[in-house]
Amino acid sequence: MRPTFLEVNLAQLKRNLESIRARVAPALLMPMLKANAYGHGLDGVAPFLAPFADYIGVATVEEGVYIRGMGIDKPILVTGGTLPEQLPHFAKFNLTLTASSLDLLRAADHLAESTRTRIRTHLKIDTGMERVGVRDTESESFLEASLQCKHLDIEGIYSHFANSDSADLTHAKLQLERFNEVLRFYEKRSLPKPRLVHMANSGAILQLPESYFNMVRCGILLYGVHPTREAARMNEVQPALTWRSRVVYSKITPPGRPVSYGSLWQAERPTRIATIPCGYADGYFRRMTNRARVLINGKPYPQVGRICMDQFMANLGDDPAEVGDEAVLLGDGITADDFAEWMGTNAYEVLTGIGARVPRVFVRE
Numbered sequence: 151m152r153p154t155f156l157e158v159n160l161a162q163l164k165r166n167l168e169s170i171r172a173r174v175a176p177a178l179l180m181p182m183l184k185a186n187a188y189g190h191g192l193d194g195v196a197p198f199l200a201p202f203a204d205y206i207g208v209a210t211v212e213e214g215v216y217i218r219g220m221g222i223d224k225p226i227l228v229t230g231g232t233l234p235e236q237l238p239h240f241a242k243f244n245l246t247l248t249a250s251s252l253d254l255l256r257a258a259d260h261l262a263e264s265t266r267t268r269i270r271t272h273l274k275i276d277t278g279m280e281r282v283g284v285r286d287t288e289s290e291s292f293l294e295a296s297l298q299c300k301h302l303d304i305e306g307i308y309s310h311f312a313n314s315d316s317a318d319l320t321h322a323k324l325q326l327e328r329f330n331e332v333l334r335f336y337e338k339r340s341l342p343k344p345r346l347v348h349m350a351n352s353g354a355i356l357q358l359p360e361s362y363f364n365m366v367r368c369g370i371l372l373y374g375v376h377p378t379r380e381a382a383r384m385n386e387v388q389p390a391l392t393w394r395s396r397v398v399y400s401k402i403t404p405p406g407r408p409v410s411y412g413s414l415w416q417a418e419r420p421t422r423i424a425t426i427p428c429g430y431a432d433g434y435f436r437r438m439t440n441r442a443r444v445l446i447n448g449k450p451y452p453q454v455g456r457i458c459m460d461q462f463m464a465n466l467g468d469d470p471a472e473v474g475d476e477a478v479l480l481g482d483g484i485t486a487d488d489f490a491e492w493m494g495t496n497a498y499e500v501l502t503g504i505g506a507r508v509p510r511v512f513v514r515e
């Protein structure tokens with residue numbers, strides 16, 4: 151097998167889930183398994199975590215269908231935007247629709263009627279993300295219409311925060327206030343609310359307990375990573391990933407012989423250069439060139455020379471390295487936040503960017 155692989159500690163994911171559950175109880179948990187379980191590998195993560203989840207969250211219909219294909223029968227909410235022509239898959243695979251517009255809601259109701267399937271549906275209210283959903287200011291007619299959709303199982307209503315992970319929670323609190331106002335629709339008419347009301351993502355789990363309602367959607371925090379550096383921290387969760395590789399080549403490089411494409415770096419004196427068989431096609435992104443650090447035999451060394459598609463080099467100075475020596479790219483003290491800093495992005499993009507070519511190896515400790 152390839153010496154480059156991602157070790158995913160399922161037991162750690164479960165501990166993270168339990169810590170989050172303890173924090174938000176009695177609210178239910180919807181682990182977000184979109185984007186290949188934030189890069190961790192859906193094939194191992196979904197079957198392992200499903201028994202501990204109250205609901206499963208994905209972004210796309212394909213992700214939902216894929217999870218159904220694994221024989222998992224937990225409810226699955228597709229949170230992303232949906233085209234009307236995708237609706238039959240919701241009926242066929244028992245996926246929960248995010249009704250983000252009146253048109254989609256009506257189309258779903260018609261389809262449910264003609265196929266005699268009660269499509270599970272969550273109403274999506276846009277309280278300040280301006281992405282998908284019916285704006286809070288226009289929600290009254292939407293909720294009215296939903297009462298007429300007799301063929302749907304309108305089981306939930308939700309909204310999504312744009313800034314729950316900031317130090318400044320002004321906008322998040324405004325969104326929460328708007329959502330609460332939308333929910334008064336039901337009280338004013340003495341109608342029961344949909345059974346599931348949810349809004350909190352990881353940032354809100356950390357910083358806005360008043361937004362838990364009766365379910366939370368936990369994404370990055372489940373994977374033991376914080377959404378931003380400025381958000382409040384929760385020390386009970388820990389990362390579950392170790393990205394491992396091995397030295398495939400080791401040599402002394404003299405000055406005057408620049409390393410890699412573009413000749414961006416050269417040694418000032420003879421120095422040990424180790425080659426690691428992992429590159430930007432694996433999600434070890436090129437923009438980390440001359441910025442990343444890698445552990446070789448447990449010690450950190452600078453990455454040098456342009457990162458290639460399939461390999462990169464590290465500078466060990468006077469230290470030795472043999473072919474086959476162990477390398478750790480991420481984990482053991484190198485964090486997704488470190489990668490994010492080297493890449494000029496956030497931890498989400500780091501995790502979801504780990505390439506499909508990197509095998510995921512699932513361990514229980």
Ligand SMILES: *Cc1c(COP(=O)(O)O)cnc(C)c1O
Nearest residue numbers: 182229310351352367368369370
């Ligand atoms: C991805 C996503 C989440 C989870 O976000 P985190 O910040 O990773 O917790 C929650 N809700 C929706 C609608 C999402 O798309």
